[in-house]
Amino acid sequence: MNLNGLAALLATENGRVVLQGAQGEQFSSVATIDQVKGHPDINHAIFVGYVSTFLNLEPALRVGTFVLARDEDLDIARADAPAVTIVEIDNSSNLVSIADGIEHALRIEQHDESLMDQLLPLFLHTNDLQALAQVASDVLGNPILVTDSSYNILAHSRHRDLDDDIWKTGWQRGYLTFEFIAQLKGEGSSGFEDDATRTSIIVPNISEHRRFVHKLSMQSLFLGYLIVLEAFQPFERVDQKHYGIVRDFLAKQVGFAAPHGAPIQSGREINLLASLLNGGIVSTAMFRELARGTELAKARSNVLLAIDLRLHRISTSTVQDGLRQQLNATFPHCYAFMQEDMLLALFRAPVATAELERYLKGNDLVGGLSDTFGDLLEITWHYQQARAAVFFGQLHEDAGPLFHYGSYRIDHLFSMLPPDHLADFIEPGIRELARAHDETSTMLFETLSAYVATGCSASATAQRLCVHRNTITYRLDRLRELYGIDCSTDALERYGFSCHLVQYMQLIA
16 A cells, blocks of 8 residues: 555545655555554554654654544644644544554555465365355454345354444344335335345444445345445455455355255245234234245134244354254255244244154254134234243143143233232132142142043043042032032032142242
């Protein structure tokens, strides 16, 4: 990089050459002003700092090229420093960022071959798309995402201090947000997604950072997108040919890694389901408009599966994404996606529960299955059903690995009541019985629960409890005498409700 290149690079900071020395060498490094003394290659370095710091230098050290942020007037003439070149910029509170930008530009400009040196070994000797994405991010100086043609995220770079929540949410759950996809399809992009002649576009307005979107193609086959986030330096500071090199390498890696003929679920439909769950779609008319042309627009009966990933502390996005892909490969016509700490899958009803159980057992997982529903705007309620099924199934220690919501409907109802007032809904006699914690009251409550559960059959109750039928009759008489619980009346439905509520309270305690 020469002086003209440096001035052009600093144009966004209102950079201007105010003093130019005799040297015209190419620059090769960046340092701070306090590193001038003893610098081994002072004539090929760029020193960054404030005018006030420069003015405090000894005259003998005012040699080389300086980028100075103006915090006070620069009063220096050619005669005072014949071997100095000064580029003045507007006062800045982030000189470190400016120095980093200059250093990155030097590295890219001077080492086109180093870009290839970094990418080529990875491409030739590994199929690790994630590693390639990280190197590509380092080369471009900004975070990147790589997606397939359905907007599922295949790889992404990692930056700990990234402050763009929308960007981080996307790679954590494994697919682009519907709002971003709408930008690619909307009027603001002028039909970029469907225009084969356009390979890239800059998309603003998703968050405070712009996105530079590049299509990935190989042999005229569209494979997906490279998306760069303008988090650390402006897009314009990177030579456009480097975007092209990175794009071509990533396209080849995605093309070689793609499972030919494997079913791929639509990212658009996944985003619609996520938007429904997260309250982004608020009316039937809005949903119909957004779902037009997708499978979700067709009338169908659905059932929702929720797989609990908390049991084995499955928290890394790599493992979550692997389970999601495996689920979709096993059941090609389901829509699998992450929601909170659950892996969800929407199936067309009826679902093959035996196959689901084999998948869950094979991966040592448990899941809950909702009721069947037709209106996808009800998916939030059925998500709560599936979560409740997997929660109460494990709480009851029932045989899994698949728990059906119908078995836990009343538990779910009780969970919605105020905990401090649950006992208020229990029949008085049964409430007194449940509070008596002696052996007799425990035996009588067990008998009453079994009696109402078997449809008030003394014989079935005796068989369930492994006692004689006359023993059941005697215990029912004792319930009436001690607690006023008369099992010959029409109050048995209320008794059944109360017994279940007592059992629920004991369970959650």
